[in-house]
Structure formats: C-alpha cells, structure tokens
Amino acid sequence: MLTIGDVARASGLPTKTVRYYADIGLVKPDARSQSGYRLYSDIELRKLIFVRRARAFGFSVEACRELLDLYQDRDRPSRDVKKLAMQRIAEIERKMRELELLHRELSHLAESCHGDDRPDCPILSSFAEDGAVPEISEK
Amino acid sequence: MLTIGDVARASGLPTKTVRYYADIGLVKPDARSQSGYRLYSDIELRKLIFVRRARAFGFSVEACRELLDLYQDRDRPSRDVKKLAMQRIAEIERKMRELELLHRELSHLAESCHGDDRPDCPILSSFAEDGAVPEISEK
DNA sequence: CTTGACCTTCCAGTAGCTGGAAGGATTTAC
DNA sequence: GTAAATCCTTCCAGCTACTGGAAGGTCAAG
Numbered sequence: 001m002l003t004i005g006d007v008a009r010a011s012g013l014p015t016k017t018v019r020y021y022a023d024i025g026l027v028k029p030d031a032r033s034q035s036g037y038r039l040y041s042d043i044e045l046r047k048l049i050f051v052r053r054a055r056a057f058g059f060s061v062e063a064c065r066e067l068l069d070l071y072q073d074r075d076r077p078s079r080d081v082k083k084l085a086m087q088r089i090a091e092i093e094r095k096m097r098e099l100e101l102l103h104r105e106l107s108h109l110a111e112s113c114h115g116d117d118r119p120d121c122p123i124l125s126s127f128a129e130d131g132a133v134p135e136i137s138e139k
Numbered sequence: 140m141l142t143i144g145d146v147a148r149a150s151g152l153p154t155k156t157v158r159y160y161a162d163i164g165l166v167k168p169d170a171r172s173q174s175g176y177r178l179y180s181d182i183e184l185r186k187l188i189f190v191r192r193a194r195a196f197g198f199s200v201e202a203c204r205e206l207l208d209l210y211q212d213r214d215r216p217s218r219d220v221k222k223l224a225m226q227r228i229a230e231i232e233r234k235m236r237e238l239e240l241l242h243r244e245l246s247h248l249a250e251s252c253h254g255d256d257r258p259d260c261p262i263l264s265s266f267a268e269d270g271a272v273p274e275i276s277e278k
Numbered sequence: 279c280t281t282g283a284c285c286t287t288c289c290a291g292t293a294g295c296t297g298g299a300a301g302g303a304t305t306t307a308c
Numbered sequence: 309g310t311a312a313a314t315c316c317t318t319c320c321a322g323c324t325a326c327t328g329g330a331a332g333g334t335c336a337a338g
Binding site: 153155156159163172174175176194199200 | 324325326327328333334335
C-alpha cells in the first residue's frame with residue numbers, strides 16, 4: 001500500500017490535490033493506517049493518473065467522475081465515452097470562437113493605437129464611447 | 140443622482156455586480172442618500188459602462204482598475220494603454236494555442252472511437268495507458 | 279394604509295484547488 | 309536512544325468575479 005506522498009509522486013499530482021480528490025469522493029484511498037494515514041492501492045493510483053490525464057484534456061471534475069465510472073465498467077458502450085468527448089470538443093470550439101473574436105477586435109484596436117507619449121487612444125475611446133462590444137460568457 | 144438600479148439598467152450590469160464593484164472600490168458611488176442608498180453621478184455611470192466593455196474584452200478586474208486610471212488621466216501616454224492591450228492579446232493567443240492543441244488531440248481520439256455498444260475505446264485507453272498528455276495551465 | 283418595487287447588509291456558494299497553522303507519526307542520523 | 313527532519317493529519321482561509329438568498333428598511337402609487 002502507498003501513502004499519499006507516494007501516489008502523489010507516482011501520479012504527478014500535488015499531495016494537496018490527491019487529498020482534495022479523496023475529500024470530494026473522486027478517488028478515495030483504500031484504507032487508513034492505524035495512525036490515520038491514507039493508504040492507496042495500485043488501482044487507485046491508476047485512477048489518479050487517469051484523472052490527471054482527463055483533467056489535462058480540460059474535462060471538469062464532474063466529467064472525470066463519469067469517465068472514471070465508464071473506465072471501471074467493463075460493459076460500457078464506447079458511445080457514452082465518445083459523447084462526453086464530443087461535448088468537451090464542442091466546449092473547446094465555443095471557447096476558441098470566443099477568443100478568436102476577442103483577438104480580432106482587440107488586435108484591431110491595438111493596431112490603431114500609436115502607443116507613444118500622446119494621450120489619445122482608440123482603445124480607451126472604444127471602451128468609453130462605442131456601442132458594440134464582443135459577446136462573451138468566458139466560462 | 141442615480142440609484143443603483145438606475146445605473147444598473149443604464150450600464151447593462153446586474154445590480155449585484157454594481158454593488159460588488161463598489162465593495163471592491165472599482166467604481167464607488169459619489170454619495171449615499173439619507174436612508175443609505177448608493178447615489179451615482181453620470182461620471183460614475185460612464186465608468187461602469189467603461190468597465191463593462193473592458194470586461195467584455197476579457198480584461199481582469201485588476202486590469203480594469205488600471206485602465207480606469209488611465210482613462211481618467213488626461214496626460215496618460217497611450218503607450219501604457221497599448222501595453223495592457225498587448226498583454227491581454229498575448230494571453231488570448233496563449234489560450235488559443237492551448238485550446239487548439241486540446242482540440243487536435245481530443246478530436247483525434249474521438250475520431251478513432253467507434254462510439255457504439257462495444258466497450259473498447261481509445262479515449263479511455265489514452266487516459267489509462269498513454270504517457271504524453273497535453274500541457275495546460277487553463278487560467 | 280397597504281402593496282409592491284426598490285434599497286440595505288450579511289452570509290454562503292460556485293471550481294478546483296492551494297497555502298498555512300497546529301499537531302501527531304515515522305524515519306533517519308548520530 | 310533520542311533528536312531532527314520529514315511525513316502525515318485536520319481545519320480554515322483565500323483565490324476570481326460574481327450570484328443567490330434571507331432579513332429587514334424605504335419609497336411611490338393607489
């Protein structure tokens with residue numbers, strides 16, 4: 001059995017995060033030592049690694065919970081996994097569109113700003129006077 | 140003088156948000172009525188509108204504070220404004236690159252997943268077995 | 279005079295951790 | 309054998325930028 005520090009090192013997650021995942025019931029230790037130390041098996045370590053990778057793809061902790069369930073279900077339909085992935089992809093695409101819009105508009109403003117000692121600036125003017133502004137939800 | 144509801148309507152910000160901006164000292168009311176109501180002048184209303192637009196471009200509240208200072212400084216060098224804008228643009232570009240990477244990798248995985256009744260799934264396999272995973276900071 | 283629409287403050291919660299304090303357990307060095 | 313270093317525990321607070329809700333005061337209209 002591994003202590004929290006062991007699985008933290010092995011999974012690449014901070015100890016604090018492993019403890020946090022235990023607290024929220026995402027990946028719970030198999031047992032506690034007599035002195036109360038969290039003890040993890042290789043299986044739980046594997047789950048922690050799994051979660052780190054899913055999180056690296058931007059899946060929310062709740063989505064990770066579902067993915068872990070699927071991961072552990074030998075009879076899962078791959079359809080269910082793909083659905084989660086497609087949702088995440090749609091989310092990514094939405095954010096990319098938002099950022100592209102912001103980038104276009106802000107670059108335009110910045111380009112037309114002299115960026116010297118003079119006080120007149122189209123960026124400030126735009127914030128102060130314009131009507132149209134990018135629509136964002138930034139989640 | 141305008142009440143908080145008035146400036147909320149006029150600025151397009153929720154009342155709660157206007158109150159929050161007052162709490163954190165971003166845009167403070169000019170005065171309080173005898174009964175304690177926040178009272179705003181046209182100048183403060185203009186600042187609220189300014190902040191809403193700057194926020195719509197993704198500037199943090201702290202950046203908005205700096206932008207507001209510049210907005211109010213008649214002797215500002217436009218250089219300073221442009222600098223903030225360029226920083227924001229760099230941030231946007233970083234996020235875009237991150238999202239593009241995620242999109243590429245996750246799309247690749249999703250494409251190679253059957254998405255049917257069968258349990259084998261390259262997405263799960265990737266999370267469980269792979270080594271390489273996208274590097275993210277997602278801020 | 280009462281109803282309803284406003285306003286106030288304060289507390290809690292969102293996501294996903296992260297930092298730190300206070301204190302017990304275990305291991306290593308000497 | 310013991311002292312120091314390193315680990316572990318719990319709990320509380322804080323980060324961003326709000327948002328929701330409760331309890332209660334205020335104001336204009338009918």
